[in-house]
Amino acid sequence: MDEAELFPRERTEVAPGAVHVPHWLDPREQRELVEACRVWARPPAGLRTVRTPGGGTMTARQVCLGLHWYPYAYARTAVDGDGAPVKPFPAWLGELGRRAVTDALGPQPTPADYDIALINFYDGDARMGMHRDADEKSDAPVVSLSLGDTCVFRFGNPETRTKPYTDVELRSGDLFVFGGPSRLAYHGVPRVHPGTAPPDLGLTGRLNITLRVGGL
Secondary structure (H helix, E strand, C coil): CCCCCCCCCCCEEEECCEEEECCCCCHHHHHHHHHHHHHHCCCCCCCECCECCCCCECCCEEEEECCEEECCEEECECCCCCCCECECCCHHHHHHHHHHHHHHHCCCCCCCCCCEEEEEEECCCCCEEEECCCCCCCCCCEEEEEEECEEEEEECCCCCCCCCCEEEEECCCCEEEECHHHCCCCEEEEEEECCCCCHHHCCCCEEEEEEECCCC
């Protein structure tokens, strides 16, 4: 917790099956994940700009592990990038995902076997429109880890991109998990606050690591 913080941030159920756990990653874990992301971002199949079917581009850049996501499907190669085989999904990242779900939602009858990571990099001007993570065949919870700059994370409902939704402040080290009735809820990032990353993290911007089970 920031020493200047008047009220400690607590674990919060934002919607049924959607839980925010502040300070979940300690500073060492955050630094290790940032260094791993730097390696994953290198070519081949590295960090790229995502182009939408309508000809637009996403302002957050992305790199994938396990399977390569492109609008709106998965492939084993970076089909909308350099065409190289996607980087493997490391076992330790799957273990981190399972621990995240247990800490956020409690013990699961059948622990999820995470096999896909989408890593988005946001600079100060990047945004993410309201969308659903609906390209997987598994209904296992999505695990979201935040590193670097603070953002406004808008978490909505499964029916519409508009209200009702809740804006949640995600800081470096925060965990957000959504599953169950909230697995297909619309969500997005309307704002990033530049310059709010922990100084010792060595990161300018925001990294968001989302872990998923493809079931593909």
